[in-house]
Amino acid sequence: MTDKIPTPGSTEKDKKQAAKRRLSSNPSAAEWQATFDAVNSAIFITDKDCTIVQCNRTTEELFQRPAAEILGKKCYHLVYGADAPISACPLDVTQRTKHRHMLTFKQNDRWFELSVDPILDHAGKCIGSVHVINDITERKQAEQLVQEKEKAYRALFEQTNDAIFIISLEGIHLKVNPRVSEFLGYPTEEIVGRPVVDFIAPEERQDSMEKRFRLLAGEHLPVYERVFMRKDGTRVWGEVNVALVYDEQGKPSHIHSIVRDITERKLAEERLRQSEEKYRDLFQNAPVGLFRSRISDGKILESNDYIAHMFGYASREEFIAEHITAKHYVDPGTRERLLELLYQNGVVENFEARMRRKDGSIFWARFYDRIYPEQGWIEGVVQDITEQKEAQERLRQSEETYRNLFHNAQVGLFRTRISDGKILESNDQLAHMFGYSGRSEFVNQFSTQEHYVDPGTRERMLELIRRDGFIKNFEARFYRKDGSIFWARYSARIYPEQGWIEGVVEDITDQKRAEEEIHRLNAELEARIEERTRQLKEAQEQLVRQEKLAVLGQLAGGVGHELRNPLAVISNAVYFLKLILPEADEKVREYLDILERETRNAEKIISDLLDFARIKSVERQAIPVAELVRRVLERYPAPDNIRLTLDLPSDLPPLWVDPRQIEQVLGNLVLNAYQAMPEGGQLSVIGKPLSATEDLLITVRDTGPGIPPENLPKLFEPLFTTKAHGIGLGLAVSKKLIEANGGRIEVESEPGKGAAFNVILPIAKERQP
Amino acid sequence: MIHPTRILIVDDNPAMAKTTADILATKGYQVYVATSGQEALNILRREKIHILLTDVIMPDLNGVDLFIQGRQYHPTLITFLMTAYSADDLIHRGRQAGAKAILSKPLDLDLLLALVQGVEAAYLEHRP
Numbered sequence: 043m044t045d046k047i048p049t050p051g052s053t054e055k056d057k058k059q060a061a062k063r064r065l066s067s068n069p070s071a072a073e074w075q076a077t078f079d080a081v082n083s084a085i086f087i088t089d090k091d092c093t094i095v096q097c098n099r100t101t102e103e104l105f106q107r108p109a110a111e112i113l114g115k116k117c118y119h120l121v122y123g124a125d126a127p128i129s130a131c132p133l134d135v136t137q138r139t140k141h142r143h144m145l146t147f148k149q150n151d152r153w154f155e156l157s158v159d160p161i162l163d164h165a166g167k168c169i170g171s172v173h174v175i176n177d178i179t180e181r182k183q184a185e186q187l188v189q190e191k192e193k194a195y196r197a198l199f200e201q202t203n204d205a206i207f208i209i210s211l212e213g214i215h216l217k218v219n220p221r222v223s224e225f226l227g228y229p230t231e232e233i234v235g236r237p238v239v240d241f242i243a244p245e246e247r248q249d250s251m252e253k254r255f256r257l258l259a260g261e262h263l264p265v266y267e268r269v270f271m272r273k274d275g276t277r278v279w280g281e282v283n284v285a286l287v288y289d290e291q292g293k294p295s296h297i298h299s300i301v302r303d304i305t306e307r308k309l310a311e312e313r314l315r316q317s318e319e320k321y322r323d324l325f326q327n328a329p330v331g332l333f334r335s336r337i338s339d340g341k342i343l344e345s346n347d348y349i350a351h352m353f354g355y356a357s358r359e360e361f362i363a364e365h366i367t368a369k370h371y372v373d374p375g376t377r378e379r380l381l382e383l384l385y386q387n388g389v390v391e392n393f394e395a396r397m398r399r400k401d402g403s404i405f406w407a408r409f410y411d412r413i414y415p416e417q418g419w420i421e422g423v424v425q426d427i428t429e430q431k432e433a434q435e436r437l438r439q440s441e442e443t444y445r446n447l448f449h450n451a452q453v454g455l456f457r458t459r460i461s462d463g464k465i466l467e468s469n470d471q472l473a474h475m476f477g478y479s480g481r482s483e484f485v486n487q488f489s490t491q492e493h494y495v496d497p498g499t500r501e502r503m504l505e506l507i508r509r510d511g512f513i514k515n516f517e518a519r520f521y522r523k524d525g526s527i528f529w530a531r532y533s534a535r536i537y538p539e540q541g542w543i544e545g546v547v548e549d550i551t552d553q554k555r556a557e558e559e560i561h562r563l564n565a566e567l568e569a570r571i572e573e574r575t576r577q578l579k580e581a582q583e584q585l586v587r588q589e590k591l592a593v594l595g596q597l598a599g600g601v602g603h604e605l606r607n608p609l610a611v612i613s614n615a616v617y618f619l620k621l622i623l624p625e626a627d628e629k630v631r632e633y634l635d636i637l638e639r640e641t642r643n644a645e646k647i648i649s650d651l652l653d654f655a656r657i658k659s660v661e662r663q664a665i666p667v668a669e670l671v672r673r674v675l676e677r678y679p680a681p682d683n684i685r686l687t688l689d690l691p692s693d694l695p696p697l698w699v700d701p702r703q704i705e706q707v708l709g710n711l712v713l714n715a716y717q718a719m720p721e722g723g724q725l726s727v728i729g730k731p732l733s734a735t736e737d738l739l740i741t742v743r744d745t746g747p748g749i750p751p752e753n754l755p756k757l758f759e760p761l762f763t764t765k766a767h768g769i770g771l772g773l774a775v776s777k778k779l780i781e782a783n784g785g786r787i788e789v790e791s792e793p794g795k796g797a798a799f800n801v802i803l804p805i806a807k808e809r810q811p
Numbered sequence: 812m813i814h815p816t817r818i819l820i821v822d823d824n825p826a827m828a829k830t831t832a833d834i835l836a837t838k839g840y841q842v843y844v845a846t847s848g849q850e851a852l853n854i855l856r857r858e859k860i861h862i863l864l865t866d867v868i869m870p871d872l873n874g875v876d877l878f879i880q881g882r883q884y885h886p887t888l889i890t891f892l893m894t895a896y897s898a899d900d901l902i903h904r905g906r907q908a909g910a911k912a913i914l915s916k917p918l919d920l921d922l923l924l925a926l927v928q929g930v931e932a933a934y935l936e937h938r939p
Contacts, residue, residue, distance in 0.1 A: 603895045604895070606895035606916045606917065607824050607827060607916060609916070609917045610895065610916035610918055611824065611827050611830055613918065613920075614827065614831055614833075614918065614920065615830050617834055617920045618830055618833050618834050621834060621837050622837055641917065645917055
């Protein structure tokens with residue numbers, strides 16, 4: 043290949059060869075000398091000992107000395123200035139080889155070419171030499187230039203960062219630089235000799251061929267991009283600069299293709315594209331509103347759909363077309379404030395404002411804005427925080443509610459440390475409960491542990507709460523700050539991880555007191571009920587007795603009256619017999635007396651019955667006690683074994699009573715007294731004025747066995763009797779009669795010491811006749 | 812001694828009428844006996860009776876009405892009512908009508924005899 047590359051020295055060489063041929067055509071001495079001198083090269087001849095024997099004019103010029111000074115000199119002395127042949131002396135070699143030998147050397151900044159030809163005798167023995175010296179400095183310089191250029195080109199070819207392909211017109215790689223191997227990932231030998239299209243991405247092969255044809259057709263192709271396939275299958279991008287190279291005849295010779303690896307750039311571009319796409323997607327699809335708006339009025343310049351929807355528009359196009367943010371702030375002055383902040387700080391974060399949607403509804407927005415004053419716009423992010431705001435508001439309200447609840451609760455609320463019951467949190471109510479003025483002097487200072495009144499209570503509570511996780515209505519007594527005691531009822535829940543207990547406390551001291559009071563009252567009530575029941579029972583019994591009595595009364599009314607008739611007959615008969623038998627014997631008279639007395643007793647029983655059944659109207663009059671007592675004793679004379687004592691002073695005021703009724707009363711008392719003393723005794727009737735009430739007290743006292751205490755309350759009840767015979771109406775009737783006459787009756791008795799009936803009756807005063 | 816006073820004793824219980832009559836007769840009074848109101852009226856119509864001693868409650872004619880009707884025959888008839896009952900209304904009417912005494916049964920015969928004697932004395936005094 044290189045021999046095809048034209049070199050600058052080739053033409054001169056040909057010319058020299060032609061001159062040589064001309065010289066050897068006519069060998070006359072003069073011509074020789076003339077020719078010899080005309081030659082532009084320095085020529086001199088030496089003998090076999092290297093002594094110069096002949097030289098031409100050019101030699102003189104070259105060495106700048108006359109021939110006389112040159113001839114006879116040793117050649118090495120002339121040429122090199124040396125005293126002995128130099129080591130590389132071509133003459134030596136020539137003498138041995140008997141062929142021309144050449145040497146290039148530099149002398150005084152100039153380059154020379156020395157050729158030494160042997161002069162042989164007939165025997166072929168070397169008898170001298172011809173030295174020809176040419177100044178080749180210019181040629182040398184030209185050659186050097188070419189070499190340097192070539193070297194530079196080679197270096198360029200070898201070291202350039204671009205891949206360089208030398209391609210045949212048919213599209214086969216002729217030569218490539220090492221960079222190509224790196225670029226395509228193939229060893230050079232696998233590239234050279236193979237068609238270009240083998241290394242081009244399939245989709246671009248057609249284009250590659252077309253481009254080659256266009257190039258061959260003489261078209262100048264601008265730089266274009268090409269995708270190459272590497273050996274490992276990956277793709278690389280090249281920026282291709284292609285040119286057609288012509289030979290000396292001007293015919294297309296081959297193609298130069300310089301390819302710059304732009305893969306990195308392409309990938310970066312791709313990444314950028316993807317990135318842009320990604321960001322565009324992000325921008326469009328971000329679940330926040332993104333916008334760019336005009337500073338002057340907030341006109342939307344760019345936005346995503348999200349913000350458009352946020353403001354109630356169907357799409358960003360509609361939003362951008364219509365929306366002027368400045369008109370959509372709910373609260374006047376908001377935008378001005380936002381702009382002020384933006385101008386101040388460049389950015390504004392978490393700016394919250396109420397915005398109006400297209401349809402007029404309102405939402406809360408939060409802005410993150412950045413201002414670009416030079417561009418005249420604001421860029422920002424908007425979030426609809428209405429729900430958040432509402433949630434916050436609800437939370438705030440809820441917190442407030444619970445805080446209020448907590449602090450205003452009429453019960454104590456607490457959080458205590460499990461270990462020692464230290465109050466970690468409480469409301470005032472609890473503090474007050476424990477006698478503190480407020481939670482500030484209570485929380486974190488007070489420990490319940492030290493304030494249980496009853497030892498072991500807290501331990502018991504902890505056991506329960508650890509077992510169940512909670513306790514309900516636990517009751518305990520606590521000391522207040524001032525040492526007083528109160529009853530608390532609390533319910534609580536344990537939080538073992540947090541190490542605390544939370545709960546609610548009620549002061550149930552009043553309740554406890556009330557409970558105790560209720561217990562006491564209950565007991566009292568029970569006692570009362572018992573008493574009342576007893577009374578009722580008694581009343582009932584009395585009622586029963588009275589009912590019995592009512593029936594009895596009716597019965598007695600009927601029977602009594604009916605009995606009176608036969609009694610009247612008996613009474614008449616006795617009277618008649620006593621009348622007609624005045625002289626009857628004693629026994630008959632005794633029996634008649636018995637009949638008479640018993641008839642009177644029977645009549646008495648009937649009278650009592652009838653009187654009890656129906657008290658007759660009271661017909662009062664003034665009457666002395668003594669008179670009544672006299673009548674009674676006349677009617678019921680005292681038996682012989684009973685002594686009678688009357689203490690009825692004559693100055694006693696008269697009674698104001700129904701005489702018959704009081705006579706009946708006194709008769710009853712006297713008869714009872716007689717019957718209480720069957721073995722005899724003393725009956726006293728004593729009259730005595732009561733100064734305090736202006737009443738008169740009449741006492742009827744006997745010396746009988748007395749009345750047992752249990753019988754005293756029942757004494758005046760009807761049908762109560764201790765007698766073997768008698769229906770128990772006497773004292774009941776007496777009581778009724780006394781009360782009907784405005785008096786009362788009492789009894790005193792000590793067993794074994796007799797009984798005394800005290801009858802208190804009104805006296806006749808101005809009514810006295 | 813024989814008393815001039817004629818006494819009519821009326822009681823639906825014959826034994827009561829008889830015993831009372833016997834006592835008064837024994838004491839010398841002229842007694843008439845009736846065991847019903849109507850019977851007593853018949854006697855009153857026929858005989859000159861000074862004192863009417865009558866039971867109050869009787870089946871056919873009560874003592875008070877007997878007294879009021881009997882007075883038609885004897886305007887000066889003295890009447891004592893006898894009762895075993897506390898029939899207050901009737902007693903009260905008898906008292907209004909002019910009964911001289913209300914005697915409860917069994918009779919206080921001493922009191923009865925005293926009353927009869929008192930009536931006779933007054934009667935004899937005023938007799939023309």
